[in-house]
Amino acid sequence: MNSKASNISAYVFLILAALCSVFPLYYMAIAATNTSVDVIRGTLLPGTHLFQNFSNLVAGTPLGIAMKNSLVNATSLTILSLVICSIAGYGFEIFHTKGKDVVMNILLLAMMIPFASTMIPLFRMFGQMGLVGSTVAVILPTISTPFLIMLFRQSSRDFPHEIIEAARIDGLNEIMIFFRLFIPTMKSTYSAAAVITFMGAWNNYLWPRVILLQKETMTMPMLISNLKAGYVTDYGMLMLAVLICTLPTVVIFFFFQKSFAEGISGSVK
Amino acid sequence: MKKVLVLALALLLTFSFVACGSGSKDKDASSGKDGGDSQTLNVWCWDPSFNIYAIEEAAKIYEKDNPGFKVDVTEMAWDDLQTALVTAASSGQTEELPDIFLCQNNAFQKNVTNYPDLFVDISDSEVDFDQFAEAAVGYSLVDGKNYGVPFDNGTAVVALRTDILAEAGYTLEDFTDITWDQFIDQGKVVLEKTGKPLLSGIAGESDTIAIMLQSEGSSLFNDDGSVNIANNEELKSAIEVYQRLVKEGVLLEVNSWDEYIATFVSGSVAGAMQGCWILANVQSADDQSGLWDVTNVPKVAGVSGATNYSAQGGSSWAISSNSANSDLATDFLAKTFGGSVELYDNILPKTGALSNWLPAADSDVYNEPQEYFGGDAVYAKIVEYAGKVPSVNTGVYYYEGRDAVSDAITKSLGGADIKTALKEAEDTVKFDMGQ
Numbered sequence: 001m002n003s004k005a006s007n008i009s010a011y012v013f014l015i016l017a018a019l020c021s022v023f024p025l026y027y028m029a030i031a032a033t034n035t036s037v038d039v040i041r042g043t044l045l046p047g048t049h050l051f052q053n054f055s056n057l058v059a060g061t062p063l064g065i066a067m068k069n070s071l072v073n074a075t076s077l078t079i080l081s082l083v084i085c086s087i088a089g090y091g092f093e094i095f096h097t098k099g100k101d102v103v104m105n106i107l108l109l110a111m112m113i114p115f116a117s118t119m120i121p122l123f124r125m126f127g128q129m130g131l132v133g134s135t136v137a138v139i140l141p142t143i144s145t146p147f148l149i150m151l152f153r154q155s156s157r158d159f160p161h162e163i164i165e166a167a168r169i170d171g172l173n174e175i176m177i178f179f180r181l182f183i184p185t186m187k188s189t190y191s192a193a194a195v196i197t198f199m200g201a202w203n204n205y206l207w208p209r210v211i212l213l214q215k216e217t218m219t220m221p222m223l224i225s226n227l228k229a230g231y232v233t234d235y236g237m238l239m240l241a242v243l244i245c246t247l248p249t250v251v252i253f254f255f256f257q258k259s260f261a262e263g264i265s266g267s268v269k
Numbered sequence: 270m271k272k273v274l275v276l277a278l279a280l281l282l283t284f285s286f287v288a289c290g291s292g293s294k295d296k297d298a299s300s301g302k303d304g305g306d307s308q309t310l311n312v313w314c315w316d317p318s319f320n321i322y323a324i325e326e327a328a329k330i331y332e333k334d335n336p337g338f339k340v341d342v343t344e345m346a347w348d349d350l351q352t353a354l355v356t357a358a359s360s361g362q363t364e365e366l367p368d369i370f371l372c373q374n375n376a377f378q379k380n381v382t383n384y385p386d387l388f389v390d391i392s393d394s395e396v397d398f399d400q401f402a403e404a405a406v407g408y409s410l411v412d413g414k415n416y417g418v419p420f421d422n423g424t425a426v427v428a429l430r431t432d433i434l435a436e437a438g439y440t441l442e443d444f445t446d447i448t449w450d451q452f453i454d455q456g457k458v459v460l461e462k463t464g465k466p467l468l469s470g471i472a473g474e475s476d477t478i479a480i481m482l483q484s485e486g487s488s489l490f491n492d493d494g495s496v497n498i499a500n501n502e503e504l505k506s507a508i509e510v511y512q513r514l515v516k517e518g519v520l521l522e523v524n525s526w527d528e529y530i531a532t533f534v535s536g537s538v539a540g541a542m543q544g545c546w547i548l549a550n551v552q553s554a555d556d557q558s559g560l561w562d563v564t565n566v567p568k569v570a571g572v573s574g575a576t577n578y579s580a581q582g583g584s585s586w587a588i589s590s591n592s593a594n595s596d597l598a599t600d601f602l603a604k605t606f607g608g609s610v611e612l613y614d615n616i617l618p619k620t621g622a623l624s625n626w627l628p629a630a631d632s633d634v635y636n637e638p639q640e641y642f643g644g645d646a647v648y649a650k651i652v653e654y655a656g657k658v659p660s661v662n663t664g665v666y667y668y669e670g671r672d673a674v675s676d677a678i679t680k681s682l683g684g685a686d687i688k689t690a691l692k693e694a695e696d697t698v699k700f701d702m703g704q
Contacts, residue, residue: 225349
């Protein structure tokens with residue numbers, strides 16, 4: 001009887017927690033189908049204004065351009081970041097040199113430096129290189145992050161060193177070992193890293209806003225920010241833009257969901 | 270195996286080339302402002318239905334006498350524009366700045382003082398500043414030099430639901446040219462008879478106090494730029510009025526801007542006091558058409574120099590010193606925002622953007638009765654108010670002062686002594702100023 005009661009209370013608690021988590025998403029979807037005034041007045045039911053909001057959004061903002069730019073920036077950063085950080089993480093774990101721990105510690109210390117403090121020197125640097133407004137300038141500062149290097153280094157610890165020895169005896173060189181043995185084995189870590197990097201890059205706001213000064217280079221977070229900058233905010237349109245902006249990250253997350261959990265917990269199959 | 274390696278390297282190279290390629294393309298696109306096209310001005314501003322629409326309409330008018338002229342507008346929220354200005358100025362990379370940008374009036378002094386190299390002095394240009402409302406010109410006037418052309422009119426108004434007032438036995442005249450004491454007394458009656466507070470405001474923000482303070486001809490800073498908070502009697506009176514408004518339930522405090530808008534759009538309060546730009550939000554509820562009207566703000570009783578006129582917000586156009594076309598930019602602003610009744614006539618119906626340029630008020634469009642406001646010619650009324658707003662020194666540290674006073678208001682509403690709270694606020698601002 002007691003266990004039944006505790007089961008019920010656990011269910012009630014979990015249902016409430018689930019409702020709290022899901023409600024903002026529900027509200028976002030509902031608000032996207034309503035007029036601005038209805039959203040302001042707090043309606044919680046679906047409306048009939050979805051297509052009107054969509055046509056307003058398409059007509060009033062460079063939605064296509066912003067989507068394309070965000071996709072190009074986030075995808076290039078994710079691919080390059082994964083290649084570079086995994087090589088670094090692998091190298092730190094597999095190869096033993098004297099100073100590697102010192103270098104790793106310096107990298108970890110770099111995690112403590114807030115981005116805002118390096119923003120102005122970075123802008124100056126890219127300005128002098130004539131790269132302001134370019135994709136390169138957006139992705140270069142975050143192409144290698146201490147967090148990803150650490151993630152790959154931690155995962156490499158579970159990578160059986162005997163396989164490397166065997167591969168060396170069989171005549172594979174170090175680069176081949178990395179590409180042919182390490183990458184296929186570490187799929188789940190790559191998935192986790194891809195999800196984290198893509199989401200970070202997709203939602204990145206401050207640096208792209210500072211470095212991308214032309215309207216042709218606008219990204220989705222900037223587009224949303226602009227929607228809220230006027231005297232009158234069209235909340236229905238705003239929520240639809242937020243919904244559209246959320247979709248790619250949701251798709252990526254669900255696509256990699258299974259391996260993401262494995263990658264974070266560091267399992268190697 | 271080689272295939273994997275080749276594929277990986279090819280991917281890396283492709284992306285690098287794509288990235289570099291897009292970089293050089295963007296650079297080419299932006300090079301126009303460095304003198305590449307002498308008839309195109311780059312502009313940074315925000316709000317497509319207001320500022321962007323206005324500058325594009327201005328360009329159409331200017332183009333009639335200057336064939337080939339156009340503006341290339343980049344939409345940028347104010348906070349982002351401010352960040353971009355600071356980053357460009359601090360890093361010395363000002364060549365990325367546009368020819369013209371819009372600047373919030375309250376931030377103008379600080380930007381000109383901190384980054385004088387970013388702004389072009391237009392005091393001796395064709396712009397006739399005497400034709401603008403004095404208070405509006407004051408925001409962009411630094412050391413006697415003009416750095417901005419006033420655009421967005423921030424004249425404060427009280428917009429009221431006349432149907433709710435009628436329920437309580439009042440008309441708009443009962444709320445015109447009155448003091449805050451009368452406003453609170455009548456507000457109590459309205460609350461009692463209709464259950465609705467007259468106003469709403471965001472808790473912990475000092476917008477309402479700022480409006481009262483400017484109506485008294487006072488500010489948080491003295492003319493020499495020093496802080497004027499701890500011993501500012503006008504500020505103390507304004508805070509006392511605010512405390513009474515909240516205590517009597519005449520002003521309903523909410524937690525965010527969105528909730529604030531919701532209070533009058535949903536009809537749970539009977540009015541709003543803000544810069545006149547709030548009328549765009551007031552008009553978003555179609556079912557309230559004809560039920561609103563506009564009047565001036567109450568004045569603080571017992572303060573010499575107190576008026577029924579004030580301002581809140583607003584913005585001005587500035588010309589960037591990086592502009593290779595600064596003469597063209599000045600001429601464009603002088604002949605449109607500082608010289609075209611047609612422009613203000615064109616933008617008023619769609620945007621509700623009101624002129625700080627006083628000659629525009631004589632136009633027929635401004636004198637047209639507005640159906641939403643019960644047939645009252647509210648725009649002509651507001652421009653008339655604009656000419657009477659006391660000009661005050663917003664100070665370089667306006668936002669720091671505002672935030673410190675907001676904290677003081679919260680403390681005083683919580684029961685703290687006003688004098689002590691204001692002394693703390695003054696110390697905070699002095700600390701921010703490095704004193």
